[in-house]
Amino acid sequence: MAAFCQHCGGVLHPTARFCSGCGAAVATVQPIPGQPLVRPHVGRMIGGVCLALAQANGWDVATVRILSVVGFFVSCGLVGVAYVAAWIGIPEETMIYPGAYPPRV
Ligand SMILES: [Zn+2]
DSSP states (O other): OOEEOTTTOOEEOTTOSBOTTTOOBOOOOOOOTTOOOOBOSTTOSSSSHHHHHHHHHTOOHHHHHHHHHHHHHHTTTHHHHHHHHHHHHSOBOOOOOTTOSOOOO
């Protein structure tokens, strides 16, 4: 999947932070939608539930967290119950250690 500069339309390197053609700053990297629903180890605040939902749906994790906190108070704690349920229900991201899996034959 190629990214394109919004300034000059040039093709951007996936990890580029600045356009090599015009030098314009590239928009911050957004979560990629369609990732499996797992709670990542990196970047989590409490249980990683907000992060898991954000990554799986391509949402902004900050927005998900704010909505969760607001929803917690608006729903008198119902969101908190849902959070714990999701915490239990959403699998933990699999830690991949080098050499942990036997090589495929
Ligand atoms: Zn450019």
